[in-house]
Each structure stands twice: as structure tokens, then as C-alpha cells.
Amino acid sequence: MYKKVRICPILNNQHASVTVECGLICSMIGIVLIYMTFIAVSIYTQGKLDRLSYSLAGILRERSVLYPRHQRLTSADVDDLYAIAKGVLHDMNSSVDSSNLTIKAEEIYFPRETALNSVHSNRAALAAGNGNPIYTSYRAGKGDDTCESSIERTTLENLSPTTPQDGKIPIYQVTVCYSVDIGQALPKLGNITSHAIAVAR
Secondary structure (H helix, E strand, O other): OOOOOOOOHHHHOHHHHHHHHHHHHHHHHHHHHHHHHHHHHHHHHHHHHHHHHHHHHHHHHOHHHHOOOOOOOOHHHHHHHHHHHHHHHHHHOOOOOHHHEEEEEEEEEOOOOOOOOOOOOOHHHHHOEOOOOEEEEEEEEOOOOOOOOOOOHHHHHHHOOEEOOOEEOOEEEEEEEEEOOOOOOOOHHHEEEEEEEEEOO
16 A cells, blocks of 8 residues: 655665764864864963063163163164064074064153252162153054053053152063964964063163
8 A cells, every 4th residue: 555665775874974974073173183283382372472571571671770861762672672572582483483573662651850869869769750651652563553462551550669759660561462374264363462561670
């Protein structure tokens, strides 16, 4: 009475289903391995940038030791800082492409309203002041305007220490950004940022 319907053989083929499942699993494992590799490279690069930003901030901090009075930060100083950053980064890892490096240097300076006797004052006191803060920033490198620190300007001003007689001491912040080329699909994941803060010595 009933006609036997034959099902398409490919639907009953267990070997084909195993092949498809194996292909999907291998693809997922490959994606996970690629993602883990990128995470490992990012963590490695982040550690390098942390050390680099701390060293660059230390260089800006020691500028006051080289001059009798506080000298304002200039674009030439940041260009020199960028040249140092490229050299240090290359020494850390020769395979790193320094053209993907961007730095931003910021300075908050508090002008002095009254003069000090330079004979009886240390260099930090000569640089300190209690006037309205003057903010200066310069960039060097790849020219990426998205290279920004998570520390805002107002917070940076509040972090500047105050001496009882001399006022607030200048403070610097150096932000180092490096872009890892992982394609246009995930551009934000390829931007690694590190920043360091230092007070003028």
C-alpha cells in the first residue's frame, strides 16, 4: 500500500558528517590559536611600552638638572625624545616596526609670581610656582591623533605636588602608542597604549 521512499544517500552518509564536523572544529581551533597568539604579542608589546614610557618620562624629569632654571617643553625636545624612543624600542626588539610608534608629551607648568634667590633654592623650588597652570603638549611619530592617555588634564594638575613655600612643581606625562597591523577588520584591537607621569626634579 505504501511506496518506500528512498532518502538521499548523502544524508545517511556518516563519513560526510564526520568530515564536516572535523572541518568546523579545526577552523574554530585555528581561530582560537590566532587570537591567543595576538593576545600574547599584545602583552609582550605592552610590557615593552610600559618600560619605554617610564624611561621617557624620566628623561623629561631630569631636564631640570641640565639647566639652571626650568625650561619649557618644546617640539624639538619631543622630536629628540621620539628619536630616543625608536632607538630604545629597536634595541628591545629588532623586529619591531618603529614607524608604527607615536608619542605624546605633555607638560603642566605653574609660573612663579615672585622671584626666588637661586643661591639658596634647589632646582625643584626654582621650577615651582603658584600661578595659573600652563598646559603644553606635542606629538611625534606616526601622527595618530588617537594616541591619548587615560589621565585627563585636570587630574594631572591635581597630581602635581605642592611645596609649602614654593607652590606646585611642574609635572610631565608621556604617552606611547604602538599600532599592531592585524587588518582593517579589527583596528582598535591593534592599538597598544602606555603612559607614565613624572614630576620635575
